[in-house]
Amino acid sequence: MAHELEQKALADYLEDHNLKHTRQRAAILEVFLEATGHITGEEIYQRVKSKTPSIGYTTVYRTMKLLCEAGLASEQHFDDGVTRYEIEHEHHDHLVCVRCGKIVEFECQMIEAAQDEIVKRHGFRLLRHRHELYGHCPACRRKEKED
């Protein structure tokens, strides 16, 4: 099985919390990890279904919530109102192509510093942020010119 490390992390989390290790949970984590990230609940459901037809939406959503709690996944909400799950990793933001849906991650130290300054100026305590740039990716810009 691929992704042994993450399956191990899940097993540890389940054990620590007196939760059970089930076929469905392993299958959902597997599908999630195989995706390039930024996958929706619906997509996970469809892919798990092709191998385990008895799966329900309920289990997918519940398991993804659990993976988030376990620190393996995190939720992203882009402009279309659908929750997407990505592999949890350090601070980064997103560049989204509104034509083809391509998502690129970026990090910018300068922006982080500017944010801290703004937060401080307003006396807030920063918990998290969200920064998304929407536009057309290089491939779509090329297609536009052809149209």
Added chain:
Amino acid sequence: MAHELEQKALADYLEDHNLKHTRQRAAILEVFLEATGHITGEEIYQRVKSKTPSIGYTTVYRTMKLLCEAGLASEQHFDDGVTRYEIEHEHHDHLVCVRCGKIVEFECQMIEAAQDEIVKRHGFRLLRHRHELYGHCPACRRKEKED
């Protein structure tokens, strides 16, 4: 009537597009303008309802969409999945208190410049962006210490 200027802008837009000037449209715009901005469809509905009890959700949503097209309002989607409407104005971003819901707008030239650089580096064409900082506002931080 307050907000004559915007009511005039709406009237012009309606005329230009062969749409009708109705009591409901004027009432919804009025309520929207009286709010401090960042009001939800539900809130608009409730406030209009107190003066015009026959109003329906449908009309509120349809009218807010129309106001967006007319350039008077714009939609904002924060993390709770509820659409909020704000008075359309130049580029700015949001600082949101997750405890009390307070919303502060900010603008930062340095961040805008950094964004442009990132977009250029990835070959994208930028259409719009969204930048939200979530945390605790000064008042809520004070309350926290009391708790």
Added chain:
DNA sequence: ATAGATGCAAATGTTTTGCAGGAAA
């Protein structure tokens, strides 16, 4: 008179919950 607007009820799409049966420890 007529194009367009309204409000109700029903549909939508996504995610959550209640519950009875099922599987892991």
Added chain:
DNA sequence: TTTCCTGCAAAACATTTGCATCTAT
């Protein structure tokens, strides 16, 4: 054998649509 999970169906929730009726022009 007990505790936790699962999948179904139904609920929730915000928003949209179909349609018969009403209203501004």
